[in-house]
Amino acid sequence: MQGSSRAAAAGSREAFTGVLAAGADRTRLAEELFAVVALLDSNVTLRRAVADPSHDGARKTDLAERLFAGRVGAEALVVLKGVVSQRWSSERDLSDTLERYAVESVIADAETQDSADRVEDELFRFERIVAADPDLRAALTDAQASTERRSALIGSLLEGKVTPQTLVLARQAVLSPRGRRFDSVVREYLEIAATRREQQTATVISAVPLGEQERSRLAAGLSAIYGGKVHVNTVVDPRVLGGIKVEIGDEVIDGTVIRKLDAARRAMGA
Incomplete structure (x- = not known):
């Protein structure tokens, strides 16, 4: 996102977080926001109207009210109006942000059930x-x-x-x-x-499945290294032979046997 869209995304978040804090039905909210995104994607005239940076926020929220009141719940309408009231660099940034809030609503629903x-x-x-x-x-x-x-x-x-x-x-x-x-x-x-x-995600590749205790210890170790919670996803790949490979962000920690064998072959050929 360009500068104005980043500011718009930040400005629209208050409406979304406020709706969640007020106890919105997260499942319904996600469903309706996904539906709005689909409608915007399929209707170029509507998409341009609600994203047009030359129109002031009040004009765009009035349009959203006229078009969507009664078609979506009150909570989804609050989120939609909070998004369209902002000034976006591109139409796609607006719809991407609505999609993001829909996905977050699903995750928030899962959080309520741990x-x-x-x-x-x-x-x-x-x-x-x-x-x-x-x-x-x-x-x-x-x-x-x-x-x-x-x-x-x-x-x-x-x-x-x-x-x-x-x-x-x-x-x-x-x-x-x-x-x-x-x-x-x-x-x-x-x-x-x-x-x-508020966590990072690590992908761990190993030759055999990791047990829950191994996975928990690895997550704790990575959390200590990188600061904050780290969620570990695991991939089994017999080609690594042994050891593990960790991918987190842009970093790769490769402690696999195959990597060590490759290094040994390179050294012997040097």
């Missing part, structure tokens, strides 16, 4: 499963397949096996990627979750 960690784990694992199965990936991302068919496929894979919040985000990522690849959408959702929860 299941936010589980949602992050499940969403991460689902993305890895899709990435590892070309046929599944093709079926989920096939633009020629009907929405109903792809939604049913997601349901068959996840319903009853993951939290309701994970199912919402997985379905949204598949059915409404907004021009992005599925893995990119999931990565953005996980980044939003991490930012909301």
Whole structure:
């Protein structure tokens, strides 16, 4: 985001946090904000009208009131008016911010049930499963397949096996990627979750699955190193042979056996 959009995002957040603090139905709020984003994406005239920087905030909030009152709940309308009242550098920045608030609403709902960690784990694992199965990936991302068919496929894979919040985000990522690849959408959702929860996320790659105690010790160690909470996602890759590889932010800590063997081969060939 450019400067004015960053300021707009900050300015609109008060409306969103106020709605959550007042006890809004987070599930409904997320559903309605996702629906508004879909409408804005599909209607260029409406999108330009609510994002036009030449119009003052009052004019745009009046437009939002006329168009959406009665179509969305009072809480979603408050958030929408808080967003459109700001001055945005681009139309996409406005709709991206609404999408972000929808995702945060889902995570906030999980927080009330103490299941936010589980949602992050499940969403991460689902993305890895899709990435590892070309046929599944093709079926989920096939633009020629009907929405109903792809939604049913997601349901068959996840319903009853993951939290309701994970199912919402997985379905949204598949059915409404907004021009992005599925893995990119999931990565953005996980980044939003991490930012909301004021934590960093580490991806740990190992040759064998890590037990809960190992994972907890690793998370505690990384938290001590980087400061603040660190959520650990794990990936099993037999090719590393042994040891672990940790990716956190832009940093990579590679303590795998395969890396050491590669270093030894390079040294012998030097």
